[in-house]
Amino acid sequence: MVDFAGWSMPVQYGSIIEEHLATRSAAGMFDVSHMGRLDVGGPGALDWLESLLTRCVSDIDVGRCRYTLVTTDDGGVTILDDALVGRVPDAADGSPRMTLVVNASNRGRVVSWLRGRLPAAGVALADRTAATAMIAVQGPAALEVVTGLCGADDAARITGLGTYRSTSASVAGVPTAVSRTGYTGEDGVELVVPEADAVTVWEAILAAGGPRGLRPCGLGARDTLRLEAGMPLYGHELTANADPFALGLGLAVNLESPQGVARPFPGAAALRRMRDTPGGRVRVGLAGTSKRAAREAAAVLRPGDGRPVGVVSSGSFSPSLGHAVAMAMVDRDVAASGTALEVAVRDAREAVRVAPLPFYRRQAPRK
Amino acid sequence: MAADLKFAKTHEWIRPEAGGLATVGISAYAVEALTDLVFMQLPAVGKRVKAGESIGEIESVKAVSDLYAPVSGEIVEVNVPLTGSLETLGKDPYGAGWIVRLRPDDPAEMTGLLDQAAYDAMVKSQSH
Numbered sequence: 430m431v432d433f434a435g436w437s438m439p440v441q442y443g444s445i446i447e448e449h450l451a452t453r454s455a456a457g458m459f460d461v462s463h464m465g466r467l468d469v470g471g472p473g474a475l476d477w478l479e480s481l482l483t484r485c486v487s488d489i490d491v492g493r494c495r496y497t498l499v500t501t502d503d504g505g506v507t508i509l510d511d512a513l514v515g516r517v518p519d520a521a522d523g524s525p526r527m528t529l530v531v532n533a534s535n536r537g538r539v540v541s542w543l544r545g546r547l548p549a550a551g552v553a554l555a556d557r558t559a560a561t562a563m564i565a566v567q568g569p570a571a572l573e574v575v576t577g578l579c580g581a582d583d584a585a586r587i588t589g590l591g592t593y594r595s596t597s598a599s600v601a602g603v604p605t606a607v608s609r610t611g612y613t614g615e616d617g618v619e620l621v622v623p624e625a626d627a628v629t630v631w632e633a634i635l636a637a638g639g640p641r642g643l644r645p646c647g648l649g650a651r652d653t654l655r656l657e658a659g660m661p662l663y664g665h666e667l668t669a670n671a672d673p674f675a676l677g678l679g680l681a682v683n684l685e686s687p688q689g690v691a692r693p694f695p696g697a698a699a700l701r702r703m704r705d706t707p708g709g710r711v712r713v714g715l716a717g718t719s720k721r722a723a724r725e726a727a728a729v730l731r732p733g734d735g736r737p738v739g740v741v742s743s744g745s746f747s748p749s750l751g752h753a754v755a756m757a758m759v760d761r762d763v764a765a766s767g768t769a770l771e772v773a774v775r776d777a778r779e780a781v782r783v784a785p786l787p788f789y790r791r792q793a794p795r796k
Numbered sequence: 797m798a799a800d801l802k803f804a805k806t807h808e809w810i811r812p813e814a815g816g817l818a819t820v821g822i823s824a825y826a827v828e829a830l831t832d833l834v835f836m837q838l839p840a841v842g843k844r845v846k847a848g849e850s851i852g853e854i855e856s857v858k859a860v861s862d863l864y865a866p867v868s869g870e871i872v873e874v875n876v877p878l879t880g881s882l883e884t885l886g887k888d889p890y891g892a893g894w895i896v897r898l899r900p901d902d903p904a905e906m907t908g909l910l911d912q913a914a915y916d917a918m919v920k921s922q923s924h
Contacts, residue, residue, distance in 0.1 A: 445857045446832045649858050720834040721855060746834040746857050775853070775860075777837075 431648070434533035436463040439647035448650035449748040452613055453789075455642025456568035458634055459651055461612075465536030466557045466621060467529040467543070473551030475525045481546065482514060483673075483694055485683045486527070489516045494593050494608060498673060498681050499531070499539055506696025506703075507669050509542060510535040511661070511681065513610065515595055528606075530563075532663050562627030566634060566643075567617030567654075569791075574638040575600060575607075575618055587618065601633035612651065614658025614789055653745050656754060659714060659786030665725060666712060666742045666756055672703045675758070676712045677786070679704065710739055710758040715772065716784035717753030722746050723772035723779065729757050730771045730778065738763045741772060749789050753779070756786070801890065802906050803915035804866040806848075809890065810906060813897070818906070820866060820896050822854070824889045825919045832857040833882040838874040839896065845871065847905060851896060863895065867905040873897040 430437050438460070441448060451457055469478060478486040484497035494515030501507045513530040520526050531539045540556050547554060566575050576584035583598035587607055590596060595608035606621040622630050635645065652662070661667045666676055673682055684701050686692055715729070722744045723729075729739030739759030747754040755772065763770060768783040801809045807826035811819045827833070835855040845851050845865040852863040874896050878884055885893040900906065910918065 440858060441831065444832050653857060721837075722835075724860070746832075746855075748857070 433463060433648065434536075436533060438463060440649045441647040442645045445647070445649035445653065446748045448644050448646040449653050451642055451644040452568045452615060452646060452650060452654055453749055453791075454569070455644075456566060456570040456574055456617070456638055457613070457615075457644055457646035457650060457654075458631070458638065459565040459567070459646050460562070460631070461565050461619070461651075462558075462562040462627070463533035464558075464563055465529075465531040465533060465539065466561055466563065467531065467540065468555045468557050469527040469529065469552065470520055470524060470555075471552045472524045473548060474527050474553075477546075477548060477552045478514065478527055478529075479692075481543070481694055482512075483682045483697075483700070484514060485686060485692070486514060488687060489514070489527075491516050491518050492595055494528070494595060494610065496593075496681050498667075498678070499535075499542075500694065500696035500700070501542060502695035502697075502699075505670075506699035508667060508671055508673070508696075509669070510539050511663055511667055511678075512539075513608075515608065517595065517597075517606070535663060560624055561621050562624050562630075564620045564622070564627070564631060564634070565611055565613075565617065566620065566638075567611045567613040567615045568643070569616065570638065570641045570643060571615070571617035574634060574641060574643055575620070577637050578633050590618075601630050603630050605630065612658075612660055613654035614660070614787060615654075615791055652743075653748060656743050656745055656756065657747055657749055657787065657789035659756070659788060661712075661756075662743060666758075672709055673700070674704050674707060675709055711761055711764050712742070712786075713739075713757055713759050713764050713766075714784040714786040714788055715741070715744075715755040715757050715770065715781040716750075716788065717755070717772075717779055717781050719779060720746050720751070720753055721774055721777075721779055722753040723755050723757075723774050723781070727755075728773040729759055729781075730773060731763065732769055732771050732780075735771075735778075738770065744772075747788060753781075754784075754788050755781070759783070799912075801912055802866070802909035803912070804864060804909055805918065806862075806864045806866075808864060808866045810866045810909065811890075812903065812906065816899060816903065817872060817897050818867070818869070818900050818903075819894045820851075820898060821889055821894045822863065822885065823915070823919075824886075827885045827889050827893075830854065830856045830859075830861060833885060836879045836882060836895075838876070838879060839871050841871055841874060843871045845869065845898070865898070866909055867898075867900045868902070869898040869900040871896055871898050
């Protein structure tokens with residue numbers, strides 16, 4: 430167990446490689462209760478979030494969610510976090526209800542920043558992290574395992590959910606918010622349940638999934654899975670002063686509304702300059718030939734003269750591919766796929782090639 | 797209990813051999829704790845090392861760890877096949893999973909290391 434942003438969490442239950450491969454071949458279950466879960470409601474909730482987030486919010490349909498950045502304007506732009514913003518069915522009084530899922534390490538500052546911008550009336554913000562638990566079930570068998578714990582109607586609705594869609598259901602008898610989302614590159618769902626029912630749901634999934642090859646997975650496998658899937662992690666790829674366009678995260682920044690009107694969220698002017706005048710290093714994948722991994726902060730070098738051309742942001746042995754992989758920020762003139770580069774690993778240099786992201790893409794077509 | 801094994805606090809074992817040599821490996825506990833071993837780097841034969849100095853590294857999915865010389869001496873042989881079959885470390889850490897042979901400068905240096913009972917007690921007090 431390790432301390433992770435104040436949460437005591439397992440790096441692994443057994444072998445990281447076995448947990449990783451189980452998620453790719455059958456299913457993995459992850460306790461992701463450390464992720465911050467915020468509810469935003471009230472008649473002004475949509476307009477308020479629309480004014481704050483990099484992603485269009487006011488046109489989100491009920492039952493959908495989007496990947497967004499949370500930014501603040503400090504003369505330029507500071508990225509506070511990346512998050513999922515979703516819309517759930519309206520409250521009884523007809524006012525909209527929104528959810529935000531933020532990183533554990535950023536939850537405190539995101540919540541206090543949001544609270545500082547609440548209008549006098551019309552918007553309510555509640556931090557639901559401690560009152561709920563969140564369980565991710567990921568992998569080709571994930572849907573079958575979870576829907577097996579539901580009634581026929583709920584099972585059909587979950588099976589029919591598109592990516593980045595959410596619904597509510599009774600899972601193992603527990604009222605559950607279900608979203609077709611994840612952080613592994615696999616099909617699967619993330620479940621939010623009342624804190625008091627978390628163990629019931631966890632054990633029901635473990636009992637139903639065990640015979641199908643499901644395994645509980647820790648932070649170690651979560652990191653290798655998201656790395657193979659080319660997904661950024663705040664604090665590694667995505668940092669406070671990062672250029673989201675250079676990271677390949679331009680989709681998370683809607684500088685204009687669907688009607689073409691400029692959106693004035695915090696930091697929009699600085700982000701517009703980043704979009705319109707590309708420069709600096711870009712995010713790439715690096716595929717190694719050996720199993721020896723370049724870790725975060727390792728220098729990326731040009732072969733021959735050894736000129737530094739980038740820095741590794743995440744790196745590991747890839748259990749699916751059998752060799753080392755990394756994500757790195759590199760100079761644009763060496764960013765083309767196939768470019769031969771080197772990474773400094775302690776006293777040695779390892780040969781790598783620029784590789785397209787993601788490193789791993791699931792084969793099976795989505796049902 | 798292996799009477800001829802001595803252990804460093806950094807989890808390497810050392811066993812005296814004929815001809816003034818000694819074999820070095822890492823403990824079953826260390827292999828178990830590291831898990832998911834993917835890469836090992838060995839020192840060059842002929843390298844002179846001091847007790848406590850790094851003689852190589854072992855990498856798991858989550859981290860890289862140094863291997864330390866339990867005593868001072870000269871590396872006389874390294875287990876090259878092991879680097880291609882790291883699972884041997886888990887199957888036979890005190891036999892086929894040996895890592896290097898060295899010629900200790902002073903065989904008496906081994907007496908300062910932990911015996912199996914003392915090492916087991918240290919491991920037990922560290923795990924919780």
